[in-house]
Amino acid sequence: MAFTFQSKHDHSRCITQAMADAEQLCAANGQRFTKIRKLVLELVWQSHRPLGAYELLPAIKEAGFNSAPPTVYRALEFLQEQGLVHRISSLNAFIGCSHLGHQASCCFLICQQCQLAVELESSTLASAITAITDDMGFVVQREHLEIVGKCSNCTAKPAALDSGECD
Amino acid sequence: MAFTFQSKHDHSRCITQAMADAEQLCAANGQRFTKIRKLVLELVWQSHRPLGAYELLPAIKEAGFNSAPPTVYRALEFLQEQGLVHRISSLNAFIGCSHLGHQASCCFLICQQCQLAVELESSTLASAITAITDDMGFVVQREHLEIVGKCSNCTAKPAALDSGECD
């Protein structure tokens, strides 16, 4: 089941699934899923919080790779091209894609309190966008919706007790 | 009439209107619409292309103001707080708001060819977003949709002849 803010989930399964899917997708597309790309994808998937590129560097260094910025940016670029990772532009941060193969419309709910982000799809939203763009004669290449606010989990519990963790 | 990609319009009217509206809004809110804030708003409104903060600095210098980055960022921050300017986060750029007073939902169509951006409102879109967030129990603070692609104007004419200008 897809991650929602309130789900207490076994996050290791998210990671396992994401890595397996990525492996398969790269194979299907004839793309090389190299060690550094795997590592970066794993690091991005370490939580449901969008992470900055520079936040990933220490772990890359620990794993024995070159940890200069181009290393992580190249891997992130590759992962974005494959649709495995999204960039949340208002945060300058990256998050694993949880809707592989449905790249056209990206919609994110971002909680200001726990900092977690949920990606979701909505046919209603897709229709609304199509209505707008068709009306304008606009040919869509990509679309990206960021909704910032407070998730139900954080609304339900006091701020002080909020751990910011996902499980 | 609001700017659309295909409209050949008298852009000086856009500027005049935007400045007059801003003057009025600041007065109504008891905010000081200082010279530098006016200048920055005018500069942002010089076109319908989102402009980077550093692109504004030369003109600020020419106008005799300090042109260090904080000058322009402070003005832009003020203008954003008043809802007079939006930041297009995927471009690290700023554009004048063409729907004053309806800040809740921002939707932008951004043409990759002519680089112009159109802000629009859609009740259908607003409903779609409400449906999503209500369903998730998510309390929205702000939302921002960026749709990137090719405008009807650029689709209609060859790329080589495209001037990127708005009138």
Add this chain to the structure above:
DNA sequence: AATAAAAAGTTATAATATAACAATTATTAC
């Protein structure tokens, strides 16, 4: 006019991202 508050000037630096070229590794052609 004296005081306080807000805004703008100024210097320095933080945070994010990319350019350019060298070295290495993997793939393809033979």
Add this chain to the structure above:
DNA sequence: GTAATAATTGTTATATTATAACTTTTTATT
């Protein structure tokens, strides 16, 4: 299997975007 080619990664340097911190000036309040 080896040479040639292409792709990836290492490395150094730097570009781009944005903010911190403190000073000076301007505006508003007493």
